[in-house]
Amino acid sequence: MSASKVDPSTAHLALPFFDDAHRELARGLLPWAAAQDVDERDDRAACRDWVKRLGNGGWLRYCVPAAFGGALEKLDSRALVLLRETLAFHSPLADFAFAMQGLGSGAITLAGNASQQAEYLSAVARGDKIAAFALSEPEAGSDVGAMAMQAVDTGTAWRLDGAKTWISNGGIADFYCVFAKTDPNGGTRGITAFIVDADAKGLDTSERIEVMAPHPLATLRFGACDVPHGAQLGELNGGFKLAMRTLDIFRASVAAAALGMARRALSEAIAHAKSRRMFGQTLADFQLTQAKLGDMAALVDSAALLTYRAAWMRDEGERTGKPFGDYTAAAAMAKMCATENAQRVIDMAVQMHGGSGVQVGMKVESLYRDIRALRIYEGATEVQQLIIGKSVLRG
Template sequence: RATPTPTPTGWTLNGQKTWISNGGMADFYVVFAKTEPDAGARGISAFIVNADAPGLDSSAHIQVMAPHPLATLTFTDCRVDSDALVGPVNGGFKLAMQTLDIFRASVAAAALGMARRAFAEAVAHAKTRKMFGQTLADFQLTQAKLGEMSALIDAAAMLTYRAAWQRDCSSTSGSGTPAYTAAAASAKLTATENAQRVIDMALQMFGGRGVQVGQTIEHLYRDIRSLRIYEGASEVQLLILGKNALKT
């Protein structure tokens, strides 16, 4: 938690923010902090803080199972000018939610790409792996698994494309985003969960080679897991979709 204190020329930030993507690598950070601590979500403001700002320490890196630049940011009397404020005072929560909608669709797209790569690896492996005088692809069980993987990928693709299309429509028309929020949640939930299933099935098809460090499938298996968590875990997306359903 970071706490901003107003000064004659701007704000002073103290506290910490953790699990920050590109921590230690970014040129600047958008920091959300409570300008009115007792106002809940309506008391949050957003600030732009340069990476080299005095009082900002981004050296505490967080190691995770799949390589990703993460860090804890520590603010110690970190001063920013008044023009560092993004939007109005106490308007940060709305900005954060709009940003999440965009990134949920982009996470869905990333998961879709991972699933497609795993599927391509599985198909190529099935066509070349020799077993009992035939290829792995000749077995009906393999064909059924590939068929399931293909259907899961297509379902994820359609929802991801719909979310992107609705985002474009919302941006050009200037209308509200409730429908897009639900579409982004549906895309993020389905694409990440389906990709996890597809990659797991692909790994199983590779057998022991699938868990060998350095193999493409092993790499994908580690990478996909975090996508079901960040930008709102799958459980959060279910809540968004459930609440949206009750509004209709």
């Protein structure tokens, strides 16, 4: 018995974190996601396919506000969480494609002027333009202030020089939200954001990065890449705060992606335990198996509650116009626990499958590779620990 077409439980939709709009979203998404069949052997072609399908299905409308073709008045963290959890359950690459449309255009939603929003956001919602977020550099990952890429005002344009790396959708994106130093001595207070179209002269996106779970990643190289003054995104030297605000919206959704993968691993483990026979009984009849499944279920549910709480806190803060508790710490807890718990759940699912668990083509084998990066990107577990620890010390 395979869990390949089994939907995750909808029991969590009854929790008070969600309202009727979220429940309607989830119930519509579940059958749609289960019905998709995408050839993912070529990750770049598959991502393009997923973006088009997600756009045609109306799901990318949750990545932008209603004023530009979005489904809701403003970006809603709980909607993003439900979407990413369900997509990741069925296909981590589908989740990736969806998430990058939101993250890659999020800075334009938050800080773009009217013409920038009109040009890019509606196209993102339709799936007509693929978005990317270019922040990390070879020597500036978690330490954003160490950014070396420069943007110099030549009088007629902004000239960008430097490199960005580990850029998701690198090489297939239609535009990049790029962060560069406009004050070389300003640290995090000297960074400005720019929108750079993929066909900009002086931008080379050809250097691919191959990773253990195929995703379209690339190093971007900017050599005297001139963009018009109108490409500046948000305030001069306000790029660091803009990047952090963008990441804050999506951090809880990273936890949701891990949660979706963990739910899928648990479903695969249950299906395998019920069908695998040994010593005259099924694997599920052994108490040790039941204990492992109990551990896995508890890890999944604890991660779910932290994830839903963080998304709800962010949305409540948006609704009331003032911070609702320490959302940053709550999002860090969700991201840390969901990704670490998912790694443990998937590892136990692989172990429960025995030899077949490491066979290429088995779902638990691909999940084992897929989950590993989530403990690193958008703030590694160690960074989340620091955020939480500082919050605790502040009281």
